[in-house]
Amino acid sequence: MALKAHRAGRLRRLWVDETRPLLQGARLTAYEAARNGMAYTLLTDNAAGSLFEAGEVDAVLIGADRIAADGSVANKVGSYPLAVLARYHHVPFIVVAPVTTVDPDTPDGASIEVEQRSSHEVTELTALPQGPAFGIEAGGGIPVAPLGTQAYNPAFDVTPPELVTAIVTEEGVLSPVTAEGIAGLWGGSRDGRVRVE
16 A cells, blocks of 8 residues: 555655564565665654654555454554554554454454463564665674563454454455444455455
């Protein structure tokens, strides 16, 4: 959606959360934005609130690792706080994902098991995958917290459907997000348009 808005001349600036601790936003989203000539700015995850307060955010777009049958969305950690900020500031919170992320066997967000990742990803600077776009090698194993520090490091968080303005898939746009609408998306894909596994 951001690329489409950019090509239509409707994207003034793409704000890219770094997505700690694995920095997918910095490494992947920023790379794609640069490659496509978008105006973008990378920000620390906890700086998003000040952008909302300043009126600099018109919409939030996220992906999804899984969408439960009730419309709850599991995505990279930090998605839920953005949804709360978006709701408070009356900004649309839009999930853009293929219909294959819909999991009809997961009834709701509470049924999604959240993986806890290693504390070392937070307590140490570790090597990250590098490529020609980055130019330098990342450091590895450099402590940034006292030895033995435990870290809360969930791989993703879950946003409830009432905080999601719309879900955009190749099957269309679902708004408002309801269990019935999710069933229709998944049911349509079962009719042969898209296979859900």
